[in-house]
Amino acid sequence: MTENAAKRLKMETGPASASAVAIGTHNGHFHADEALAVYMLRKHIPTYTGARLVRTRDPALLETCHTIVDVGGEYDAARNRYDHHQRTFATNFPGRATKLSSAGLVYLHFGREIVARRLAAPEGSEQVGVIWNKIYESFIEALDAHDNGIGVYDPAAVTAAGLTKRFSDGGFTLGAMVGRLNPNWNDEVPADPVAAQAAEDARFELASQRIGEEFDRDLNYYTQAWLPAREIVAETFAARKEYDAEGRILVFKGQSVPWKDHLYTLEGPNQENGKAVYVLYPEKPGPGSKWRVQCVPVTKDSFQSRKPLPEAWRGFRDEQLDQISGIGGGVFVHAAGFIGGNKSFEGALSMANKALEI
Known part of the structure; x- marks a missing residue:
């Protein structure tokens, strides 16, 4: 499914027409999942290089977009629709129990291509599969859980055990890092609706870049440091x-x-x-x-x-x-x-x- 999605995009648009591609997502308060979903597409998938961003909840405007993430009430990879809020949605990453967010959906369909490009290896190779799974477990899954309201620990089990925090950990999760870039409730908002939306979009672009930088650090680490270490550890373990x-x-x-x-x-x-x-x-x-x-x-x-x-x-x-x-x-x-x-x-x-x- 992942490979077919990438091939379909190349046939539909091609690199030469990338500037005409628009990615739609919702406006208003933004979250880490759609911020990363947009970043992964624009930064790592050639079809979306230079893609325009349309932030709206207007169905008519969204329908003009080539790809929609985190809004629209539809998950249909054949139509480039990647929302997870509909009642019937229950898609997970292979082997994981956490319900996907828009970040997980985009990574599910395009993550292998992203990793393969970084490794300069075939998408179906064992190395690509190892990194594809590892980055999901170490990075993407936390965003999926955060956006779907899933805690790291079972709250009932924590209550039953009588566990409490010894101190505040600062709450600086990946989701919180993006959330802090939203405007405060009492920040001044431009009176002109167009200017107000432009200011909000600028904050989103900053958030998308910020979470994307952290994703790229993980991608670089696992492809350039973690994977080469695997053979060395195996040899050491054998001896x-x-x-x-x-x-x-x-x-x-x-x-x-x-x-x-x-x-x-x-x-x-x-x-x-x-x-x-x-x-x-x-x-x-x-x-x-x-x-x-x-x-x-x-x-x-x-x-x-x-x-x-x-x-x-x-x-x-x-x-x-x-x-x-x-x-x-x-x-x-x-x-x-x-x-x-x-x-x-x-x-x-x-x-x-x-x-x-x-």
């Missing part, structure tokens, strides 16, 4: 029993790479492959570098380690750490116990091995 018979120590010999996502994938959902406890890596490439011992967290975003470094070592440095640990070359162990350092690889490995025994 893990060289340092511990149970495979609990991973060693990156050249330099550290983004390893958490890949490690959890390689371990799988069960214990058959064993669970890593410590990851060792040099602070910088080249000889003579100091080494780090990092604890593997329970989950990617958790502050809880599978096995923190020994409590007796925490908060100590240099000679004091050497005396307490019985291992020479100690640099530090963080007070929270999730990371430590040594002047040499041998020392870092000794710290990991000894920590496993305690």
Whole structure:
């Protein structure tokens, strides 16, 4: 379906007529989902390069648009209609439970092309599929949930557990970042309706660019850094029993790479492959570098380690750490116990091995 949508657009308009293409969305208070949907089309799909933006709720004006997102009460990819507000709408991204917003719909149909262009790879390739899924889970899904009023946690479960926030996290989500760019209730509005709409549209353009910049950062990271790291982590994982018979120590010999996502994938959902406890890596490439011992967290975003470094070592440095640990070359162990350092690889490995025994 995704590939057909891209081909259909190219046949209908072609690059030469891109300036005639109009993208319609609603006016008034804007949200992150349509701001990103518009950005993805205009920035990453050649058919929409230079496309005009029409922000209105007038059905007659919307019908003049080539593509409509987040308004119109219709989801029909064959007609380039991508709204999700209709009562009958229940479309999800493959393998995910969150109902899509206009951002998710555009990404569903055009995301593979966006990733393929960045990787210079066929849309049907395994690499494109991996990144397509990863960016949805790490970025797009949060916007879909936000726009559809879906919380990260089940509110009933939170209430039943009696959980409350320890402090305010500032509320700075992707959705909030865009929402802050809407005008305040008491901002002055031009008396002329045309001027007022132009001012509102200018704010939307700013919001679309802002959320788009964050999307591009994710796209660049996952295609240029995260994906190349996958092979390195796989090789390191395969060699893990060289340092511990149970495979609990991973060693990156050249330099550290983004390893958490890949490690959890390689371990799988069960214990058959064993669970890593410590990851060792040099602070910088080249000889003579100091080494780090990092604890593997329970989950990617958790502050809880599978096995923190020994409590007796925490908060100590240099000679004091050497005396307490019985291992020479100690640099530090963080007070929270999730990371430590040594002047040499041998020392870092000794710290990991000894920590496993305690």
